[in-house]
Amino acid sequence: QKEVEQNSGPLSVPEGAIASLNCTYSDRVSQSFFWYRQYSGKSPELIMSIYSNGDKEDGRFTAQLNKASQYVSLLIRDSQPSDSATYLCAVRPGGAGSYQLTFGKGTKLSVIP
Amino acid sequence: DAGVIQSPRHEVTEMGQEVTLRCKPISGHNSLFWYRQTMMRGLELLIYFNNNVPIDDSGMPEDRFSAKMPNASFSTLKIQPSEPRDSAVYFCASSRTGGDEKLFFGSGTQLSVL
Numbered sequence: 181q182k183e184v185e186q187n188s189g190p191l192s193v194p195e196g197a198i199a200s201l202n203c204t205y206s207d208r209v210s211q212s213f214f215w216y217r218q219y220s221g222k223s224p225e226l227i228m229s230i231y232s233n234g235d236k237e238d239g240r241f242t243a244q245l246n247k248a249s250q251y252v253s254l255l256i257r258d259s260q261p262s263d264s265a266t267y268l269c270a271v272r273p274g275g276a277g278s279y280q281l282t283f284g285k286g287t288k289l290s291v292i293p
Numbered sequence: 294d295a296g297v298i299q300s301p302r303h304e305v306t307e308m309g310q311e312v313t314l315r316c317k318p319i320s321g322h323n324s325l326f327w328y329r330q331t332m333m334r335g336l337e338l339l340i341y342f343n344n345n346v347p348i349d350d351s352g353m354p355e356d357r358f359s360a361k362m363p364n365a366s367f368s369t370l371k372i373q374p375s376e377p378r379d380s381a382v383y384f385c386a387s388s389r390t391g392g393d394e395k396l397f398f399g400s401g402t403q404l405s406v407l
Contacts, residue, residue: 222400223384223398223399223400223401224336224384224398225398226395229395268336279324279343279349280341281396283336283337285335286335
């Protein structure tokens, strides 16, 4: 059973702080890793993807991947109230079945003004 | 460019009734996915189509669920008969290919089975 685990939260951070969201996965052959943001009552939207160990930065967002530890994280710098949402970690294996995305249940983030 | 279009947005029905959810993927996308989201189980893949052909339906809960994709621009997910435990948000998503291409989600159908 392939699993993706996230702390459900809620994670509360003050405006301007760094929000750190964490995700662990069980399938060692996983090759691709994604972070989706889902506002309440809306559909998920992709905000970051990462495929190699290390950090990947995009604006205020940084994704971090450590395949040896089976760990992926998302940092949000200078958090804004508009960042308040549920963040879903998703993992995809390589090769056969590479279409199959396994999602975590999400971490709810609240940014307090 | 229109995104993935789902209908209806909300569906309330009684146990035992047939429910049909509809999806129009983004033009040019050849991969289509149906997901179900609940608080308890999160987002689960129900079925995946590639070039209108069902590739993986292992996530379909049971025979009460069926999905079709008669052409590249339309797909349906049918539940017959519906049960209260089917209550969830059902999302349709599409991508250009089934690999690492970005997944675009529709706005979802909130299904309530009474």
